[in-house]
Amino acid sequence: MDYTKISNDEILKWLKEHLNEERYIHTLGTADKAKDLALQYNLNPEKAYIAGLLHDCAKCFDNDKLLKIIKEHLEVEECEMLNYKTLHAPVSAYIAQKEFGVEDSEILSAIRWHTLGKLEMSDFEKIIFLADKIEPNTRDKDYREKIKGFLKEENGLNKAILKCYKETIKSLVKRDLKICLLTIEIYNKLQDLVN
Ligand SMILES: [Fe+2]
Numbered sequence: 636m637d638y639t640k641i642s643n644d645e646i647l648k649w650l651k652e653h654l655n656e657e658r659y660i661h662t663l664g665t666a667d668k669a670k671d672l673a674l675q676y677n678l679n680p681e682k683a684y685i686a687g688l689l690h691d692c693a694k695c696f697d698n699d700k701l702l703k704i705i706k707e708h709l710e711v712e713e714c715e716m717l718n719y720k721t722l723h724a725p726v727s728a729y730i731a732q733k734e735f736g737v738e739d740s741e742i743l744s745a746i747r748w749h750t751l752g753k754l755e756m757s758d759f760e761k762i763i764f765l766a767d768k769i770e771p772n773t774r775d776k777d778y779r780e781k782i783k784g785f786l787k788e789e790n791g792l793n794k795a796i797l798k799c800y801k802e803t804i805k806s807l808v809k810r811d812l813k814i815c816l817l818t819i820e821i822y823n824k825l826q827d828l829v830n
């Protein structure tokens with residue numbers, strides 16, 4: 636089934652033109668990892684590959700462009716406006732739909748929430764979230780191995796995502812940055828799910 640209105644080759648060409656080299660390599664790694672995780676968890680590998688391919692498509696847009704698209708077309712969480720680094724997620728979902736013709740709601744939602752996460756995440760959303768964190772092309776090896784270790788356990792998706800939230804929260808505290816209430820809520824919910 637076609638999940639986009641143009642071919643994967645054309646998407647790759649667009650990405651090469653709109654992302655820097657490191658982000659392009661990260662994108663290819665995320666798409667492959669998303670496909671692997673989909674196979675591991677009995678989800679649709681083709682859909683996962685597309686979601687991985689497009690998850691960061693707006694990552695290299697400048698802030699003015701991101702804010703303009705958001706202002707004109709989207710609603711975002713208040714805490715997303717506090718950290719401009721997170722704004723590419725809703726805009727990437729928007730571009731996936733407008734530029735590439737993605738209509739599948741699971742793909743769009745997985746892209747939309749890949750930075751912040753959300754309280755009710757489907758397994759599909761979870762694997763895209765994780766693929767972004769553990770793709771081998773640009774992510775730190777020790778970190779990847781730790782997360783992958785959790786994936787071997789029972790309830791592995793939740794355990795792996797909880798680990799990601801722990802690391803994110805630690806890093807925010809270390810850098811003296813604010814933490815979104817939603818991040819804390821998701822962390823608490825994951826604690827309930829794994830304990
Ligand atoms: Fe991202």
Ligand SMILES: [Fe+2]
Pocket residue numbers: 661665690691767
């Ligand atoms: Fe990413």
